[in-house]
Amino acid sequence: MISVGHNNNAVLEQKVDEIEQFYLNTSKIQPSTSKGSSIVKDKDKERHVPGIRKQKQEASRREKAAEKRMEELMRQLGTILRNLTQHKWARPFLQPVDVKGLGLDDYYEVIDKPMDFSTVKKQMEAKEYKNVREICTDVRLIFKNAMEYNDERSDVHIMAKTLLAKFEEKWLQLLPKVTEEVIYDHAILYTGACWDETRREEEEAEAQLDMQLAQEAAHAKMTRDISNEACRFMCFLKQVMKTSTEEKRKLGAALSRLSPDDLSKALEIVAQNNTSFQATAEEVNLDIDAQSESTLWRLKLFVKDAMETQSKAAASAGGNNDINDHSKNKNNNSSINSKRKREICDAIAKTARKRSKKPSS
Incomplete structure (x- = not known):
């Protein structure tokens, strides 16, 4: 029975890693543009100047709107993190691990990139994160480090797994807005970089966005499945831990x-x-x-x-008589x-x- 729980947990973590990697790859995607197609003749420029100016103004307006939406996403995620750090089990994850004080000599051999909530907060205040997906990656890293270094029966491992499940549940609620922002960002990039692209290239970009939308929808479903699996696993864990x-x-x-x-x-x-x-x-x-x-x-x-x-x-002590004194x-x-x-x-x-x-x- 316990082995089944471990297998479910492994599948759960594997799917979380897959979604995380997907978002990391997504953040690196840039619309492809041809250098040759972006260069037009002077007479064509003169003819299309009013239209190009209007397009640039529209792009600027969209960028400002996108910045406001991103600020709102950051605010909502900040609320999620504040509530998470106020949980009674969050204390071990608020500050960097005291490796020297706790005598954890092998910590850096096991953990490649330490992470904690105070570091996430500092980087958010310094605006070092480009989007909320990068913050999500670091929050997951906090709990994954704790689960990787500590035995699965330890309090810290169980606390990290529980808080990660709570975070994934809240992230799932925010995901539709994150997905919308990803698609809109790529639309802006496309509009700003492809003023003189042909209709064929526009259709290709639209097809690429449609494909990305389908991928986001698929990963949204996967995230819902992960949340359900996490809930079932926590119920299973509570049952296993019950003392007769x-x-x-x-x-x-x-x-x-x-x-x-x-x-x-x-x-x-x-x-x-x-x-x-x-x-x-x-x-x-x-x-x-x-x-x-x-x-x-x-x-x-x-x-x-x-x-x-x-x-x-x-x-x-059975064979030692020198300890009497x-x-x-x-x-x-x-x-x-x-x-x-x-x-x-x-x-x-x-x-x-x-x-x-x-x-x-």
């Missing part, structure tokens, strides 16, 4: 087997997503059923790693930690017994 009653019972039992230090770290994980939970309080009452799926998954992953580390440490120096701290561990484990067990004694309806 048996898994919660096993998690509670595993927590009671942690070392005092690891147990304190586990409580800190709970406190991160639950502001009312006091991990360092005198008395701790941890209700597994009351925790979010995200917290439960983080706890399961942490407990798994901690138990593996404890097993390895126990195996390596060092252990004696820590007796006081260990007894305090052990006492606190017993209190917390008793609280977990007490909560579990309360759940089991509830009368069935």
Whole structure:
């Protein structure tokens, strides 16, 4: 079942990349003009001067109108990005990754072009983007970098995938206007560059625009399909992440087997997503059923790693007797930690017994 989700995700990302590449190629298209056909005789120029002047005035008017439409598109996309950056999961993507501070020595080996929302904002304010499609490309890059570098089970990977799906949904709503602007831009380029083209060349340009319109429509449909697939994938992901009653019972039992230090770290994980939970309080009452799926998954992953580390440490300590003196120096701290561990484990067990004694309806 999980493998199917991964395959769907791969297909989804492949289609997103295809649309992104299509827009990159589209931005480079220029109408073809013949140098020979653009040069006319002086007497022809004199005869057509009034018509050419009128055409240039019309082209200037269209360019100004196009600039206003582009400003409106930029404004709408800016609103989408502001709402996206205010999401509770957007914090890891707001600023450049602190590669040195986090000790990510291999980051630049994996990621060719780092990107974050602060960089996108600066480039938008400096008007370095030629169109909204370039902004869209960088926004996608933010989340794709995060998904590429972080394991698919990690919080950052899941957060990036979720926010990318939300962005694609909003981009789909904006796409018809973007498509219209692409076609209109090419119409202006054609009008400005082909004053003296023959009727045959005009028809060829119109055919090219019709072809591009068909391509834009096809990619608009593909984007809608991607949005639907993203929605289905997120529903699938939520179902997969749901923790069963048996898994919660096993998690509670595993927590009671942690070392005092690891147990304190586990409580800190709970406190991160639950502001009312006091991990360092005198008395701790941890209700597994009351925790979010995200917290439960983080706890399961942490407990798994901690138990593996404890097993390895126990195996390596089996043949070493030289650590007795060092252990004696820590007796006081260990007894305090052990006492606190017993209190917390008793609280977990007490909560579990309360759940089991509830009368069935």
